[in-house]
Amino acid sequence: MPVPEETEKEVKAEKPQKAARPKSKAPAEEKFKKDREETLDFKKLARDERTWKIIGTVSLLISIFLFIAFISYFFTWKEDQDKVLNNDAGFLGDNEVRVSNLLGRLGAYISHFFIYRGFGIASLLFCTFFFVVGINLLFERKVFSIWRNLKYVTFGLLIASVTFAFISPSAAFPFGGRVGGMINNWLINFLGHFGTAALLLVVGASYLIWQFNPKFKMPERKPVIPREEIEFPLEEELKEEGEKRNTAPVIVPATPAVAATDVPSINDMYAEKGNSLKGEGGLIADNVVTDKENGPVFEIIERQEELELEEASEELELEELPEEEEMEEVIEEEEDVELEVESSIEEKYSGATLFIEQPKEEPVAMPEEEVVYPTLPPKVAFVPPPPPSVDLPLEIKSAEEKPAEEKDEREKGYADLPPYEPTLDLRDYKYPVIELLETHGSEKIVQDPAELEANKNQIINTLKNYDITIQKISATVGPTVTLYEIVPAAGVRISRIKNLEDDIALSLAALGIRIIAPIPGRGTIGIEVPNVKKTVVSMKTLLSSEKFANSAHSLPIAIGKKIDNENFIVDLATMPHLLMAGATGQGKSVGLNAILVSLLYKKHPSQLKFVLIDPKKVELSVYRHIERHFLAKLPGEEDAIITDTKKVINTLNALCIEMDNRYDLLKEAGARNIKEYNEKFVKRKLNPQKGHQYLPFIVLVVDEFADLIMTAGKEVEMPIARLAQLARAIGIHLIIATQRPSVNIITGTIKANFPARIAFKVSSKIDSRTILDAGGAEQLIGKGDMLISYNGEIVRLQCAFVDTPEVEKIVEFISDQRGYAQAFMLPEYVDEKELEKGGDFDSSDRDPLFEEAARLIVQNQVGSTSLIQRRMKLGYNRAGRLMDQLEAAGVVGPNQGSKAREVLIKTDADLFEYLQTLS
Numbered sequence: 001m002p003v004p005e006e007t008e009k010e011v012k013a014e015k016p017q018k019a020a021r022p023k024s025k026a027p028a029e030e031k032f033k034k035d036r037e038e039t040l041d042f043k044k045l046a047r048d049e050r051t052w053k054i055i056g057t058v059s060l061l062i063s064i065f066l067f068i069a070f071i072s073y074f075f076t077w078k079e080d081q082d083k084v085l086n087n088d089a090g091f092l093g094d095n096e097v098r099v100s101n102l103l104g105r106l107g108a109y110i111s112h113f114f115i116y117r118g119f120g121i122a123s124l125l126f127c128t129f130f131f132v133v134g135i136n137l138l139f140e141r142k143v144f145s146i147w148r149n150l151k152y153v154t155f156g157l158l159i160a161s162v163t164f165a166f167i168s169p170s171a172a173f174p175f176g177g178r179v180g181g182m183i184n185n186w187l188i189n190f191l192g193h194f195g196t197a198a199l200l201l202v203v204g205a206s207y208l209i210w211q212f213n214p215k216f217k218m219p220e221r222k223p224v225i226p227r228e229e230i231e232f233p234l235e236e237e238l239k240e241e242g243e244k245r246n247t248a249p250v251i252v253p254a255t256p257a258v259a260a261t262d263v264p265s266i267n268d269m270y271a272e273k274g275n276s277l278k279g280e281g282g283l284i285a286d287n288v289v290t291d292k293e294n295g296p297v298f299e300i301i302e303r304q305e306e307l308e309l310e311e312a313s314e315e316l317e318l319e320e321l322p323e324e325e326e327m328e329e330v331i332e333e334e335e336d337v338e339l340e341v342e343s344s345i346e347e348k349y350s351g352a353t354l355f356i357e358q359p360k361e362e363p364v365a366m367p368e369e370e371v372v373y374p375t376l377p378p379k380v381a382f383v384p385p386p387p388p389s390v391d392l393p394l395e396i397k398s399a400e401e402k403p404a405e406e407k408d409e410r411e412k413g414y415a416d417l418p419p420y421e422p423t424l425d426l427r428d429y430k431y432p433v434i435e436l437l438e439t440h441g442s443e444k445i446v447q448d449p450a451e452l453e454a455n456k457n458q459i460i461n462t463l464k465n466y467d468i469t470i471q472k473i474s475a476t477v478g479p480t481v482t483l484y485e486i487v488p489a490a491g492v493r494i495s496r497i498k499n500l501e502d503d504i505a506l507s508l509a510a511l512g513i514r515i516i517a518p519i520p521g522r523g524t525i526g527i528e529v530p531n532v533k534k535t536v537v538s539m540k541t542l543l544s545s546e547k548f549a550n551s552a553h554s555l556p557i558a559i560g561k562k563i564d565n566e567n568f569i570v571d572l573a574t575m576p577h578l579l580m581a582g583a584t585g586q587g588k589s590v591g592l593n594a595i596l597v598s599l600l601y602k603k604h605p606s607q608l609k610f611v612l613i614d615p616k617k618v619e620l621s622v623y624r625h626i627e628r629h630f631l632a633k634l635p636g637e638e639d640a641i642i643t644d645t646k647k648v649i650n651t652l653n654a655l656c657i658e659m660d661n662r663y664d665l666l667k668e669a670g671a672r673n674i675k676e677y678n679e680k681f682v683k684r685k686l687n688p689q690k691g692h693q694y695l696p697f698i699v700l701v702v703d704e705f706a707d708l709i710m711t712a713g714k715e716v717e718m719p720i721a722r723l724a725q726l727a728r729a730i731g732i733h734l735i736i737a738t739q740r741p742s743v744n745i746i747t748g749t750i751k752a753n754f755p756a757r758i759a760f761k762v763s764s765k766i767d768s769r770t771i772l773d774a775g776g777a778e779q780l781i782g783k784g785d786m787l788i789s790y791n792g793e794i795v796r797l798q799c800a801f802v803d804t805p806e807v808e809k810i811v812e813f814i815s816d817q818r819g820y821a822q823a824f825m826l827p828e829y830v831d832e833k834e835l836e837k838g839g840d841f842d843s844s845d846r847d848p849l850f851e852e853a854a855r856l857i858v859q860n861q862v863g864s865t866s867l868i869q870r871r872m873k874l875g876y877n878r879a880g881r882l883m884d885q886l887e888a889a890g891v892v893g894p895n896q897g898s899k900a901r902e903v904l905i906k907t908d909a910d911l912f913e914y915l916q917t918l919s
């Protein structure tokens with residue numbers, strides 16, 4: 001039988017090995033020995049995560065075992081107690097003994113030991129301890145604080161056992177256990193019954209106060225304190241407790257440059273600082289270590305969140321001023337572009353009747369009510385609807401003259417009404433509650449001293465390789481990355497480090513290293529190194545922070561946490577638009593949700609509307625349920641979330657019309673921005689009968705901008721650019737996200753109008769430059785790690801995480817409440833190009849308002865569809881049709897894109913003549 005080829009080869013291959021065996025005896029033994037050593041390496045075993053997982057599992061099981069045994073003891077102690085007491089230690093080994101405890105003899109013995117001989121009912125606390133240890137080890141992170149739990153358990157065991165023993169002195173069941181009983185007896189002997197009760201009460205109350213810090217207030221009216229003032233006690237408290245840890249860097253005596261090897265080890269530093277690095281409750285000391293032997297100083301900084309308040313108010317002050325200046329500019333620009341049309345004439349004549357009289361040679365004396373243009377036959381006269389009287393000549397009222405008008409209104413009693421309250425439309429509306437959000441993992445920043453030490457050494461050694469010596473190194477541990485700040489030794493040029501950026505990153509050999517040389521305003525060089533254990537920043541933490549709760553921003557958005565763990569909460573209204581880019585799967589959608597959710601938590605449906613554009617169709621669809629509360633859409637559209645490109649173009653143009661209309665309203669009201677306008681409206685200074693209304697903010701969100709540009713190009717870019725340039729003052733803000741941050745998508749026009757930009761991880765440095773005008777976004781590590789360019793500086797943030805089920809819960813919470821009858825309606829828009837396709841019009845087809853529209857256009861000498869729409873209070877469709885007919889009739893010239901059409905007839909008289917010929 002032939003041997004199969006493979007078997008043959010194996011046989012051949014084995015032979016030389018066998019032959020060589022005696023020769024290689026020694027090495028084989030060595031190898032064997034080494035293997036054995038490895039198996040006995042306890043250190044390695046202790047470092048192996050599997051070991052800890054096993055210990056975690058055992059600990060969890062112990063906790064469950066104890067719990068069942070204890071609970072069972074409560075019911076079976078009577079039967080089992082004698083058996084345990086009689087046999088004591090031998091009880092466990094005595095197989096004859098039958099017990100009732102669910103966990104058998106062991107259960108009975110252990111629960112007897114803990115409850116009877118130990119701490120009574122309080123022994124249940126032991127279960128929590130093992131549970132906490134087990135969970136932490138199993139999940140490999142600090143889900144619960146073991147140290148804090150240990151404190152609770154110790155304190156609880158003592159207090160609870162004594163209290164139970166005190167209140168049940170003669171009970172047969174050992175409520176307080178033997179330990180509780182002993183302490184209780186001693187206390188009663190020492191303090192008497194009353195003293196013991198008082199002591200227990202004081203201890204219990206102190207614990208509650210310490211834990212929950214309840215506010216005891218006299219029922220008096222609290223004076224209104226400005227926010228800044230509220231902040232002081234916080235800082236004061238911090239000072240008092242000596243816990244103010246995040247302020248100015250510690251001044252280190254000038255030290256000569258030292259070799260990197262002289263740098264003291266981080267462990268030495270712990271020793272010096274009495275192990276203060278292992279702080280509990282999130283307060284980890286900033287371990288400033290003075291230079292023992294003139295060595296560089298390593299400092300670990302974790303900043304307090306509470307101090308955000310102070311910065312928030314500074315932020316406010318800084319932001320408000322530029323905003324107003326910008327607003328002025330915008331209004332001026334808009335006034336240049338916009339029609340310089342009087343505001344009052346048209347209103348007076350809306351509804352006027354057109355009379356055409358026979359020609360007369362001489363100018364005639366006019367009756368008071370009539371305005372007559374007598375120059376040429378025939379005359380065109382407008383008779384205003386009664387009762388208002390019209391003075392000749394007609395005057396254009398400016399915004400300054402408004403008070404007189406307002407006074408009239410006041411006389412009519414309108415202004416005497418109480419201030420308008422926009423939220424009354426939906427007075428029962430409840431803002432989403434914080435419980436709808438979840439905490440994702442432990443919010444505690446995990447600091448691994450060994451990791452810090454290793455990174456520090458690696459940085460120092462790497463720099464040393466390039467002959468760069470340093471004076472001081474400090475670390476700030478953030479949720480995703482740790483920032484190592486380096487002060488180079490005197491004489492080291494920063495440009496040198498900057499040039500070595502890539503080499504240093506390579507030498508540190510970790511993904512996501514970013515070098516900031518120098519950190520603006522700090523005079524240090526920053527190296528951001530990703531943490532091994534990253535912390536998820538939950539949206540819940542941000543939204544429940546005081547900074548967010550007290551924020552006075554118009555549109556507060558909580559984006560994430562900075563490296564120093566400060567919550568990054570900004571005002572979208574001052575941004576005023578936001579561009580987001582990042583490769584797929586890096587956290588854009590989560591980021592968009594975080595922004596939308598922040599706004600939903602802070603705004604009433606009457607104050608805010610979203611226009612949601614989602615070409616991907618699935619990302620924003622969850623919000624469709626809040627259509628009647630928070631969404632805006634085009635009239636006649638079924639779906640409020642826009643997915644179709646054609647509809648996107650119409651919506652964007654409708655927003656442009658809304659913008660124009662709003663500017664008109666602002667102009668008439670003499671307000672410079674939406675805030676001023678709404679304030680006036682609320683104070684009843686603007687009459688709704690004249691078209692005034694409370695203006696909600698509109699936030700336009702585009703989830704995949706690249707897709708739109710690819711399919712519609714300029715048609716999308718133009719309205720977006722126009723909105724971005726002009727819409728900030730009238731409360732329309734844009735958030736645009738894109739996966740492909742290339743220059744043909746994020747064009748110069750777009751970029752120029754989006755000063756605030758967010759970059760999630762991108763695939764190349766070029767993309768990063770396209771978004772931020774700087775590199776760095778390609779070095780990010782994904783999962784919400786982001787850079788935001790805001791107010792001229794680039795900040796690294798960990799984006800807040802909000803999961804889709806959380807968003808669904810919030811949306812459901814809102815949609816379950818009473819909403820408006822329909823979504824907020826945007827003005828109607830019809831593509832003028834499509835109307836043009838209509839061609840000539842038959843005179844019989846002419847719109848009944850054709851002549852009125854012609855007169856309006858000729859009087860104003862502006863060929864604009866939106867003018868017809870506004871003045872004649874028509875929908876955009878009809879206004880567009882009218883404009884088309886006017887063009888066909890030769891009253892106006894062809895469409896000139898964003899510019900108004902040329903008006904071919906210059907005077908009313910010419911128009912009249914012309915109309916005569918037409919008919």
Ligand SMILES: Nc1ncnc2c1ncn2[C@@H]1O[C@H](COP(=O)(O)OP(=O)(O)OP(=O)(O)O)[C@@H](O)[C@H]1O
Nearest residue numbers: 536583584585586587588589590783784799800801
């Ligand atoms: N801030 C965050 N914190 C933690 N994990 C995050 C965060 N943001 C995103 N992730 C993780 O990254 C995944 C992808 O995020 P997301 O869906 O937002 O990406 P994307 O950029 O919108 O992708 P695409 O462009 O393909 O829609 C999420 O499912 C989540 O697991």
